[in-house]
Amino acid sequence: MSLVVLLTDFGAKDYFVGVMKGVISSINPLLRTIDLDHEIEPQNVKQAAFVLWASRRFFPEDSVFVNVVDPGVGSKRRIICGRIDGQIFLAPDNGLLDFVVSEGGDAEFFEVTNPKFFQRTVSSTFHGRDIFAPVAAYLSRGARLNELGKQFDYPPVNPFYVKIGKGKNLGEVVYQDRFGNVLTSFLWDDSLLASKSSVKLKTRTITKFVRTYSDGRPGIPVCVRSSSGLIEIAVNLGDASKAMKSRIGQKVTLVFR
16 A cells, blocks of 8 residues: 545644654655545534545545544444455444445455554544554555454445436535535536526525536525536535535435426
């Protein structure tokens, strides 16, 4: 393995990310690390799952993704490791891998229980440092997934609406970016541009589907195809998340006509 990709909710203010990199470098000094995102909202597993899904396709096949958004740290929740189409994913077993797993592909999953690959002393509050980081580094040096623990079957998941059906479809907000764009769990379909469909979030209903942000009137919410292929609610020269008073996990209704 030549690359470790870090995704956490640790932020940049504290030392947490830096010390994880220190652990990784002490085990494999030649290993490259990339900071994918450390500004996930605290404990927001759904947001992290989206970021991972939207990003992993742009990384090499042999990348190791270390995902630490872990409200259950220190509890009986499992830490899991999966290989999906040549990439490796370490995460708490809390749904963080659901979006990636939903794409299918060649996959195998193992529980992470072998203390041989942990720090000598494991804190009950910082598994990112004491378990995730060293396991990733040892994997980069050739450790096999079946050495980590027992294999298990990841349950089927389908967080996205792959095919939109006629009538009402119920989805949810999966991400909001710094520009205020609101991403839904509906995959974009070009037929929406010529349809009389609508998207409803709380009490607001959007009936205009466009190709670019500038196709919308300033201040008026529209739906556009996001860069990740989802239906996105946006406001030209504005902030859709504020206009819609939206949040991640909120229900969204798509009426497809």
